[in-house]
Amino acid sequence: MTTITRNLPWFIKDLGVSIVGEKCYTSIVENLDFADVECLKYSLSKGLGLGIVVGGSIMKVPQLLLIVSARSARGLSLTAYVLETLSYAITLAYSYRNEFPFSTYGENLFLTIQNVIITLLIVHYNPPASLAARPSLQRTIVSVQFMLAFAVALVVLPPSTLAAFQIATLPLALFSKLPQIRQNHRAQSTGQLSAFAVISQVGGCLARLFTTATEVGDPIVSAGFALALALNVVLGLQMWIYWGKEEKDELEAGPIGVTDETQAQWQPPSHKVEVIVPPASPGRASPRPGNRRWSRKVD
Template identity: 45%
Template sequence: MSVQTLIDQVEAHLLIPLVGPKCANRLAQFDVHATDCIKLFISKGLGLGIVLGSSILKVPQIVKIVSAGSARGVSFVGYLLETLSFAISLAYNYRGGNPFLTYGEMAAIYVQNIIVSLLILAYNGKYAGLILLSLFLAGFSYALIDPTLITPQLLTTLQMSTIFLGIASKLPQIYNNFRAKSTGQLSAITIFLQFAGSAARVFTTVQEVNDPVILVGNVVAFALNLVIMQQVLIYRKSKVAGGHLPDYQKRKSPKLD
């Protein structure tokens, strides 16, 4: 196979599906002045990487909880609010017709967040809450997709609220980590992937989505993930287990955060 044939194959099967025929042709010709096309290609590549990576984003967290037989240190309130935020944003982007690679990871993370939330309830013996949460999320997800139940105007308002939901979802986890001087059963791998993904998502949003509401939400998510990432690095040597529980945990029985 000649070099030109290989370039033609890459253009036809990789570049055109990602950036369209016009940019694909300029990139295949190694046009260094096609800055808009280069940025679009980087954005699409990052978006694809985020979507693929998101399929296993919370798997380390799930494995860590199951292996430890405990969800200690993982905030139920934080996960619940984050799950609601992802459900709203997923519906908003889908119904708004935004490119899939600018939001596709939300679907995978949404499902994984539900699994983590259910595990937290299960390991705390809250089986009735587990059933109620499952029913609520099923109904809420259906309503978000149906425009006769949630109008476009209401969905826009809900999307704006995700900025505050995002803040509220992370603050309990940040506070728990600070109070315990430990990140408990939080997975460092998951936290790092969230941090890297949120940073990349800010770039892809700027390049491909002309929606300030989505951009502000992504910037806020990046800032909060940065804080938690720093906590993981600071507290990584702090182990709170067995007889080394902090005093506040020794004095009272575990409760859902």
């Protein structure tokens, strides 16, 4: 077997070396030395990291499709998405400027972009009270200006201030999930929240705890992923508890087949019984109480 692994095409070897390094590529791939625990852990971490980056590039796509297809952001908290986007952007800038391996933070780039789009859709379909009076285009422009200003700030901030911002992602992660958790609890429903996105975030946080401990060793980043994991587990439990709640509520709202336009006019059937009295025969008067007629029989 080692004869094959040591003679793989050059492009496969170059790709493997670029991912795990010359030493671990030789040990794990060429020599098949699976007793090399250090290289095995490092290779596993790299593989998981790349998988998370690829998964992060499509993680929020189902959520985007749900909003666009329904033309509604019902059940999604704007505050939650704004804070979550800030957290992703800060972690992205902090990791990049500290020159961490891209496989340990790359998904934050794609998640930030996707979250920005989702936030703009929420502002468009369900604007907050402070922006509701403005036209949709103006609301979008204001939101984009705010996001660009924050992105520029992350680029020019000194490293010490950026490290403080990274510490701030811990309460940001907490407050970014609490509004969504509270909204789900109040509505007894998860609305347009995507189950795929929630489950993917749970798996991603678990894997990130391993990759961060193996390749980075930054306790601040690890603490952020641990807190995010706990909060995403809560969201996952809510999705399981409230699954199918919307359909049940819709069926209880009115009779089947009544559209939204006529549902407001629909009233439950009355239990009153209307008695219809047939008209009297022609040429005969209906007898009235107190005016009874007597007739004599004629032979």
